[in-house]
Amino acid sequence: MALTLYYHPLSSYCQKALVALYEGGTPFTPRLIDLSQSDDRAALAAVWPLVKFPVLHDSAGDRNVAESSVIIEYLDLRYAGATPLLPANREEALDVRLWDRVFDLHVQSPMQAIVADRLFARQDDMQPQRDALERAWALIDTHLRTSGPWVCGAQFSMADCAAAPALFYGSTLQPISPRYPNLLAYFDRLMARASVERVLREAQPYLQFYPFCDQVPARFLAPASPSPAV
Ligand SMILES: N[C@@H](CCC(=O)N[C@@H](CS)C(=O)NCC(=O)O)C(=O)O
Structure with a gap:
């Protein structure tokens, strides 16, 4: 291979x-x-x-x-698969790159800062990072009002690849409120996508090491093994 x-x-x-x-x-x-x-x-x-x-x-x-x-x-x-993750049209590709940057820089960056703070027991004030996540939720929700079902329209793209882990971990730190119905609906659609579902399933055995594991919704955790019969 x-x-x-x-x-x-x-x-x-x-x-x-x-x-x-x-x-x-x-x-x-x-x-x-x-x-x-x-x-x-x-x-x-x-x-x-x-x-x-x-x-x-x-x-x-x-x-x-x-x-x-x-x-x-x-x-x-x-190694292009059946579905290109970047549009051939350069104008449309700009949009995909923009949203890829939004998820990396404006969701993953504050999210990783909050996780590192917990991991290294720094106990710094992480409110600015939580506020940044909240601003990102508002921006993405507004964008999804007119774009869908994926971030850049009809085609699943690199922006959705970036969105999946960013939203999965980010939402455990700054829950997505019902004020953002477009983002909530997108989140559910994204988590149900076969590729994303597989990635999260493969992460399950390690999620116990995520410092905010207690804030991961139960549906993403491995089912508890049955207690032995007595
Ligand atoms: N901009 C890089 C970020 C890569 C990155 O920060 N990876 C983290 C894991 S999510 C890492 O390697 N952390 C190890 C370390 O910092 O020691 C990318 O998009 O690949």
């Missing part, structure tokens, strides 16, 4: 790349990286010295592709 994905199932940016791979039905070898293991860190550093995942290695051409958005554009260019 030409493609190897360096990733972890719990990582939001890795989930974004996984959604794209599953959307396209693109075969790849998963290379799970546990950052607490020095040999895994070394393996990741060998393909991307910034030691961030996801990274896609393509043995055809011996190329390492980092950055989730670039990975998705690369897949679209070289």
Whole structure:
């Protein structure tokens, strides 16, 4: 198999790349990286010295592709599935790139700051980050009033790949209120998409390590194993 994905199932940016791979039905070898293991860190550093995942290695051409958005554009260019994740029309592609940036920079960034604060027990004031998430919810809801069923219209795109983990984790930190019915309906539609459902199912065994696991809705958690018969 030409493609190897360096990733972890719990990582939001890795989930974004996984959604794209599953959307396209693109075969790849998963290379799970546990950052607490020095040999895994070394393996990741060998393909991307910034030691961030996801990274896609393509043995055809011996190329390492980092950055989730670039990975998705690369897949679209070289391993296009039935559905392109970026429109061929450059004007329309601008819209997809814009919303991809909104989810990365205005949802994932504040979300990751809140998670890091909990992870490293800093106990800083995270209200500015929660306010940023609330502003993002308002913006996305307004946009979805006239766009749908996906972020950039009829076609599922890179923007939806970015939206899936951003909204999944972001909404555990700043719940999406009923004031945003378009966003709530989109969230349910997105979580039910086969590619997204698969990514979240594969993350289930690790969700216990998410510092806000107690705020993940029960429907996304693995069913409790039945208690042994007595
Ligand atoms: N802009 C990058 C962000 C990648 C990123 O921050 N990945 C996180 C996981 S979600 C990571 O590698 N964290 C490990 C670390 O910072 O040590 C992308 O889109 O791929």
